[in-house]
Amino acid sequence: MSPGEFDEALSLLIDDEISPGLFQRLRDHLVGSDEAQWQYLDYVETHAVLSLELGPHPLQSGASTVIPMGRILARQKRRALRLAVVAGAAAIFVAALVSTYIMLPEAPLARFKASSLAQFELTHDTPDGTGPGDGQELQIGSRLRLTRGSVRLDFRSGVEGIVRAPADLTLRREDLVDLRHGTAWFSVPGGASGFRVDTPEFLLTDLGTEFGVISNVRDPDEVHVFDGQVKVQNHRGIEEQVLLAAGDARVAETDGRWQTADLDPEAFFDSLPPDTPLPPYLYWSFDRDKGPGLPAGGTHPDRQRISASSVNGSLGTVAGKVGEAVSFDGLGAQLHTDWPGIAGGNPRTVAFWLKLPPAPAGDPGDKNYSFTLVHWGTFLRGGNTEWAVRATNEKYAADDLYTPGDTTRINLYLGSGWFNGSTEIADGEWHHIAVRYNGVTDARGAPVVAIFVDGRREQTSYISPRPPVPIDTEVGVAGARPLGVAISRSGRSAPFPGEIDELYIFDGKVEDGTIRDLFVPR
Secondary structure, three states: OOOOHHHHHHHHHHHOOHHHHHHHHHHHHHHHHHHHHHHHHHHHHHHHHHHHHOOOOOOOOOOOOOOHHHHHHHHHHHHHHHHOOOOOOOHHHHHHHHHHOOOOOOOOOOEEEEEEOOEEEEEEEOOOOOOOOOOOOOOOOOOOOOOEEEEEEEEEOEEEEEEEEEEEEEEOOOEEEEEEEEEEEOOHHHHHOOOEEEOOEEEEEEEOOEEEEEOOOOOOOOOEEEEEEEEEEEOOOOOOOEEEOOEEEEEEEEOEEEEOOOHHHHHHOOOOOOOOOOOOEEEOOOOOOOOOOOOEEEEOOOOOOOOEEEOOOOOOEEEEEEEEEEEEEEOOEEEEEEOOOOOOOOOOEEEEEEEEEOOOOOOOOOOOOOEEEEEEEOOOOOOOOOOEEEEEEEOOOOOOOOEEEEEEEEEEEEOOOEOOOOOOOOOOEEEEEEEEEEEEOOOOOOOEEEEOOOEEEOOOOEEEOOOOOOOOEEEOOOEEEEEEEEEOOOOOOOOOOOOOEEEEEEEOOOOOHHHHHOOOOO
């Protein structure tokens, strides 16, 4: 434990705000260091002295709270004498104090912290359904259902975990978590060896290690071991039990056996995304229970005045990636709003879930398989005056011509320049899309843009038929279109036949970690 962390841990301990994981590290540090024990005693003594001096005196309610330095020095001398007397019992005293602290009945078995955009429901298996503490604590029978984002778990035993949505877990005992589904990473210190995770398909017993578990309804459950060893027992078929070591990954087969898999560290978080302030944002969940119409949520000051409606066709609601999604009829339906969009060269981030069917059979380079997904601004003005996130199989060249391609990928069209992604997205599966503009240009004068598909940053290419120009999105002027979804830009674009869910528009740059947090694995 570093000196800074030690000081912080002592301060949180005195204020009774220390987390179980940090308390475990403080206890281990005190037990293993005589110097730390002396520092602890000194800290507690100084805190007691200051509390007495600064506290209200029954006979001097209006007295000054300024403590003369001479009085503090005198108390320090007396404290040094007293410390010398108890020096031989310091380790025993600390151990007893720590033991007493751990045994406090109100100490939670586990605490959790949610990421910035997380959505969750916490219930407790008690007669009144209430739980311990401040609402971010788990006891035996506590159930946490996570629909968006991620949470960090800190167990009293020192076990740490990061769980990604969608997830449903219940704390059965301090050393047993029931993971009905979800993607979870755990780090188990040596003193907590024996920690177990139970999924519908296997029981994992930790042997002091770091591991990840993936459990979902559609696919077999998986285990990935990053350090140490685990033991896994299949619940089905022959109920085969195997011992796995660092670098091993297995998939639970239906007959009880285990199939070897590739270790996938990127499927898991080993920490929460940085707790940085989010820029103002608009958010559409497209869930029917959010009220009539399509009201915007989020934190953007414009959210309450925005109206949205469908034109040129009907918008349906289907099962989405999170809750429900908006479905377009493929016959020309569009979603229009009256929000003008983000103007000029201001930074921005657009993120959403997309489900797009494959291109029609026949010519794989059908140039009509091209769709505008999210759009605002003006077009055909000779500059980068529009913002259009598109899905297209057109291969744009520097001469402003396009040729058929065999991959449908994300494309950001700006007016006089465009960025192309690389991942196939028209496969009938849900993909998380994020496009970010930082508000700056690079050494060539090209805008700094990043495209993410399923939480991973794309290899992108930037094409401009003329020397690069900055982004200058036009809003609120003649010919400018407000925010639209599935809006055809030109006659080349066919009506959009896909589905969109969880649309976020951030009025600023969003960090990579938050974009990954918006991606719901599997």
